[in-house]
Amino acid sequence: xxxxxNLVFPNVPPPPAVSILLPVYNAETTLHDCLDTIFSQSFNxxxxxxxxxxxxxxxxxLLNAWANRDKRLRIVNTCHRGLVSALNTGLSLAxxxxxxxxxxxxxxxxxxxxxxIRTMGENPHLDLLASQARIIPIExxxxxxxxxxxxxxxxxxHEEIHSExxxxxxxxxxxxxxxxxxxxGLGGYRQGDFPxxxxxxxxxxxxxxxxxxxxxxxxxxxxxxxxxxxxxGRYGRQAFARLRLSYLARDTRLPKDRPxxxxxxxxxxxxxVVQLARLGVKIxxxxxxxxxxTGRLLHGAPVYPPTVLETSIRPFLLCMVTNxxxxxxxxGHLHRLGYQAGQDYFMTG
Numbered sequence: 600x601x602x603x604x605n606l607v608f609p610n611v612p613p614p615p616a617v618s619i620l621l622p623v624y625n626a627e628t629t630l631h632d633c634l635d636t637i638f639s640q641s642f643n644x645x646x647x648x649x650x651x652x653x654x655x656x657x658x659x660x661l662l663n664a665w666a667n668r669d670k671r672l673r674i675v676n677t678c679h680r681g682l683v684s685a686l687n688t689g690l691s692l693a694x695x696x697x698x699x700x701x702x703x704x705x706x707x708x709x710x711x712x713x714x715x716i717r718t719m720g721e722n723p724h725l726d727l728l729a730s731q732a733r734i735i736p737i738e739x740x741x742x743x744x745x746x747x748x749x750x751x752x753x754x755x756x757h758e759e760i761h762s763e764x765x766x767x768x769x770x771x772x773x774x775x776x777x778x779x780x781x782x783x784g785l786g787g788y789r790q791g792d793f794p795x796x797x798x799x800x801x802x803x804x805x806x807x808x809x810x811x812x813x814x815x816x817x818x819x820x821x822x823x824x825x826x827x828x829x830x831x832g833r834y835g836r837q838a839f840a841r842l843r844l845s846y847l848a849r850d851t852r853l854p855k856d857r858p859x860x861x862x863x864x865x866x867x868x869x870x871x872v873v874q875l876a877r878l879g880v881k882i883x884x885x886x887x888x889x890x891x892x893t894g895r896l897l898h899g900a901p902v903y904p905p906t907v908l909e910t911s912i913r914p915f916l917l918c919m920v921t922n923x924x925x926x927x928x929x930x931g932h933l934h935r936l937g938y939q940a941g942q943d944y945f946m947t948g
Contacts, residue, residue, distance in 0.1 A: 618693035622685035626703035642713035653679030706819040726808040727777040730817035762941030772796040793842040848878035860884035860914040868919035916944035
């Protein structure tokens with residue numbers, strides 16, 4: 600029998616260090632600038648898998664022109680099946696062990712790949728590495744979006760990402776680099792009436808994946824009226840809430856031998872507590888600063904003022920006050936009482 604172990608196939612190139620996963624749909628106005636930043640990287644051992652998801656504009660012509668200039672660009676043309684299908688198609692075709700996500704309307708910092716690949720190499724147990732991001736154009740940044748970016752850009756460590764996961768999506772999708780086999784082992788991207796990236800982060804957290812973020816702005820993230828987070832119901836507040844609560848109810852960090860209370864007794868918090876009850880999570884107490892609510896029963900559980908936590912009572916808290924300023928005040932108060940995020944409470948959006 601012939602020993603094939605030392606055979607060399609000269610026409611088969613070795614796999615690159617990283618595969619850049621780039622879905623494209625009707626992106627002719629931004630695609631050139633996006634590709635220009637990709638092919639200007641200081642690190643060059645990569646392939647770009649561009650999944651042209653049935654574009655009806657000149658995206659295909661732009662991709663062809665760039666592919667003629669740089670053979671690292673691989674084009675996959677499909678009929679229009681949507682973002683999740685495009686992402687999973689790219690994952691199945693990627694040859695590298697690392698995947699860098701990119702969107703066709705965003706811009707990479709020239710050192711993005713170099714910084715992320717170096718850090719992933721130095722930390723072989725790290726499953727996902729994101730970076731900070733900056734919104735462009737600056738004139739489109741609303742106060743709410745500015746506050747979200749401030750929060751997520753300061754959510755850097757594995758511990759912060761895991762403890763903050765139920766507040767908002769702590770990662771900007773096109774900033775992430777992850778290990779392909781780890782994500783494939785979790786089923787890749789899931790299709791559903793929810794944001795596919797947030798769903799993946801939640802699954803990675805519950806699987807115990809090691810996740811972190813570089814404290815550097817390595818992506819310009821384009822905002823506009825056509826962005827899916829603005830135009831698609833799967834990225835709306837209700838979709839986020841349904842997804843968040845479904846994972847929260849299964850989180851093994853929720854105690855079995857400790858009462859669970861809700862901080863915040865507003866209408867939205869009460870609605871979410873009802874949904875949690877349907878999922879098997881019972882709330883046995885409430886905390887609210889409104890003295891008119893103190894002493895009342897909501898869904899069979901009493902309402903207390905925050906001062907109750909200064910006694911020997913020490914419940915696990917789900918903080919459902921969504922105002923950022925109030926959130927920071929609550930977190931500060933809990934930390935002064937010795938509460939630890941992820942161990943004694945979750946901030947939930």
